[in-house]
Amino acid sequence: MSDRESDRRVPSAVGDGGVGLLTQADLSVPTHQIVDPDGSYDPEAVPDLSAEELCDLYRWMVTDRVFSRRMVNIQRRGELGTFGSTRGQEASIIGSAFTLEPQDWLYVGRAWTPMFMRGASMTDMIHFWRGIETAQQSFAKQNSQIAISIGSHIPLVAGLAWGMQLDDADAVATAYIGDGATSTGAAHEGINLAGALSLPALFFCQNNQYAISLNVEEQTGAKTLAQKALAYGIDAIRVDGQDVLAVYDAVQTARERVKDGNPVFVESVTYRLDAHTTSDDPTRYRDEEEVQEWEAKDPIERYRSFLQSEGLWSRIDHDSIVDDIETEFDEALATADELEERRVRELFAHVYDELPSELSRQLEAFEALLEERPEMDDYIEQRPKG
Amino acid sequence: MQATIVQAVNEALHGAMERDDRVVVFGEDVAESGGVFRATDELLEEFGSDRVVDTPLSEIAIVGGATGMAMYGYRPVVEIQFSGFLPPAFDQLVTNTSRIRWRTRGELTAPMVVRMPYGAGVRALEHHSESLEGAYAHIPGLKVAVPSTPADTKGLLTAAIRDPDPVLFMEPKRIYRSIREELPEGDHEVPLGEAAVRREGDAVTVVAWGAMMPPTLEAVDDSGIDAEVIDLRTISPMDTETVVESVKKTGRCVVVHEGPRTLGVGSELIARINDEALMYLEAPIERVTGFDTQVPLLSMEDFYLPHPPRILDGIERALTA
Ligand SMILES: Cc1ncc(C[n+]2csc(CCOP(=O)(O)OP(=O)(O)O)c2C)c(N)n1
Numbered sequence A: 001m002s003d004r005e006s007d008r009r010v011p012s013a014v015g016d017g018g019v020g021l022l023t024q025a026d027l028s029v030p031t032h033q034i035v036d037p038d039g040s041y042d043p044e045a046v047p048d049l050s051a052e053e054l055c056d057l058y059r060w061m062v063t064d065r066v067f068s069r070r071m072v073n074i075q076r077r078g079e080l081g082t083f084g085s086t087r088g089q090e091a092s093i094i095g096s097a098f099t100l101e102p103q104d105w106l107y108v109g110r111a112w113t114p115m116f117m118r119g120a121s122m123t124d125m126i127h128f129w130r131g132i133e134t135a136q137q138s139f140a141k142q143n144s145q146i147a148i149s150i151g152s153h154i155p156l157v158a159g160l161a162w163g164m165q166l167d168d169a170d171a172v173a174t175a176y177i178g179d180g181a182t183s184t185g186a187a188h189e190g191i192n193l194a195g196a197l198s199l200p201a202l203f204f205c206q207n208n209q210y211a212i213s214l215n216v217e218e219q220t221g222a223k224t225l226a227q228k229a230l231a232y233g234i235d236a237i238r239v240d241g242q243d244v245l246a247v248y249d250a251v252q253t254a255r256e257r258v259k260d261g262n263p264v265f266v267e268s269v270t271y272r273l274d275a276h277t278t279s280d281d282p283t284r285y286r287d288e289e290e291v292q293e294w295e296a297k298d299p300i301e302r303y304r305s306f307l308q309s310e311g312l313w314s315r316i317d318h319d320s321i322v323d324d325i326e327t328e329f330d331e332a333l334a335t336a337d338e339l340e341e342r343r344v345r346e347l348f349a350h351v352y353d354e355l356p357s358e359l360s361r362q363l364e365a366f367e368a369l370l371e372e373r374p375e376m377d378d379y380i381e382q383r384p385k386g
Numbered sequence B: 001m002q003a004t005i006v007q008a009v010n011e012a013l014h015g016a017m018e019r020d021d022r023v024v025v026f027g028e029d030v031a032e033s034g035g036v037f038r039a040t041d042e043l044l045e046e047f048g049s050d051r052v053v054d055t056p057l058s059e060i061a062i063v064g065g066a067t068g069m070a071m072y073g074y075r076p077v078v079e080i081q082f083s084g085f086l087p088p089a090f091d092q093l094v095t096n097t098s099r100i101r102w103r104t105r106g107e108l109t110a111p112m113v114v115r116m117p118y119g120a121g122v123r124a125l126e127h128h129s130e131s132l133e134g135a136y137a138h139i140p141g142l143k144v145a146v147p148s149t150p151a152d153t154k155g156l157l158t159a160a161i162r163d164p165d166p167v168l169f170m171e172p173k174r175i176y177r178s179i180r181e182e183l184p185e186g187d188h189e190v191p192l193g194e195a196a197v198r199r200e201g202d203a204v205t206v207v208a209w210g211a212m213m214p215p216t217l218e219a220v221d222d223s224g225i226d227a228e229v230i231d232l233r234t235i236s237p238m239d240t241e242t243v244v245e246s247v248k249k250t251g252r253c254v255v256v257h258e259g260p261r262t263l264g265v266g267s268e269l270i271a272r273i274n275d276e277a278l279m280y281l282e283a284p285i286e287r288v289t290g291f292d293t294q295v296p297l298l299s300m301e302d303f304y305l306p307h308p309p310r311i312l313d314g315i316e317r318a319l320t321a
């Protein structure tokens, strides 16, 4: 039996005989915010972070922005398959990931810098978008993965959390999902499982207003995504995703509760400023006006004004932060470009622990064919740049 | 009108919606943005938001919803954005879509089409490359069609939308825009279940479909071998007769497919040839297929695909055995 508070709630009293509709209007879902868009804030509400940590938050947000910009640029030069920019979502991504501990599990949708925060390299992430299998291997070493099939990771995260629960581990399993992912069957089943078994699972939903072309208002009839959590018997927090301190505060609070077997769903209200991926044309489905409105809510700008008010801005040399990240990216790209020629054997590795005889036969025949027919080279190209 | 395969899809959808107002189109990003490949371009503008609908990100709801709507009397033509995202809806296909007619002894049916781009070679991420027609064709009650030319795309899709049974329509996205040809005007139908002989020959029969057709024809054309090339076009129901008649003539056969080898469509083709033309065979039937591995990610995906030299190798083996 769990000792969750929600389990102890008594069903409401029997009504007076009339049919009572329970509607969304009965629910009010507040949005947690610490720094107002105009830069004002209540000093009491600021989370307890050291000056150094507060500066780190800034550095990571800038890292996220620079990384997206550089990736979009190299994709345009034909040096990546595709890429999904996170511009506009930096507060959401960094504020949340800043709360995670190395022993936690992190399974992301649109969030790349958290992998760097956990020790993966930019080279790994370049490899990922170039379609090089070692990327997810590296992420796995940091208890992290990227899910491409939307929502597919949500039950996995419930299962990871289940293992943690059985182990009594001091850790949480976290699924980053998008607004679109909340509509999948996997989300329904995974979050419900977490609620039913009181698993240490944290669901961090970046509501960036769009699933490719579909606005969140058409994604669901629910007024908020946060409220969906209540139906699974788990708690929810809705937070201003452009306010890095509020996101940190929300997810930190959530993580504390999750650790004790109270799963929490956090909806972070944010916006994807760039295209869905480099192959998307957002002018087909949204107005420039709307984009401009959100440009004005730039999370990095808002946080900068906070740092200025706190007298911390003088500790930050923005240009040199950017220079360092650019250098890190240049070096990562150079390393990625040096990828050694790969062997055909790799295609057959890791399908099973042991290669079944039929697969060995297929591999040997293919290797022989490559020897016998050099004209295969006209059709087969290793694309180390994706 | 000169058109590519993806334009032919669009043309067939326009035609079907014009002719039959029970045809509705829905799926992810199909309406306002016209589909990530623009296959449903301009449908919203022409037919309105009752008949062309962007759904939530819910493959189960798309396929299950289409099935219910079809039972009710509509003709849904739904899009799964990439075939790699059909698996969540596999449950609906197996549990409901394919069984409505059977379950109700024909009282109810599910005439609907699930369209989806399939196959490797477009430099996309994981789950954007598979060719699992063999798995889908394994479901009784479901038809599976795979066009390889713009004209056939228009004709087969038109037939699929009219078909009284559910059809999975797998579009070869690697050649979505690489072939352009004159599209037959108006109401052009290519019957499901009929293969096409693309090239007549006496030396060997080569069977392929979808995105494997261009490399197969290239291998044959460049080699000068007198091969008969058959485009299967529909995987289920399979046109055994055209294949068997050809094999009886040539005595040799090669099957080319992109999907994994083991339990692939080639296995079934070979079994049928063995059943009906074993005594005509002069050599074992060869298979040139994808490997029994996951499709490699984009940097190495070329290695997975059967290319002309590999196909030619299979043909030569069939000829020399
Ligand atoms: C199951 C599944 N269906 C469709 C897709 C194609 N697709 C990729 S991203 C995306 C939209 C995702 O929206 P959301 O969950 O809001 O995440 P965001 O991209 O906005 O971060 C879609 C439909 C997919 N990857 N997986």
Ligand SMILES: [Mg+2]
Pocket (backbone or CB within 6 Å): A178, A179, A180, A206, A207, A208, A209, A210, A211, A212
């Ligand atoms: Mg989104």
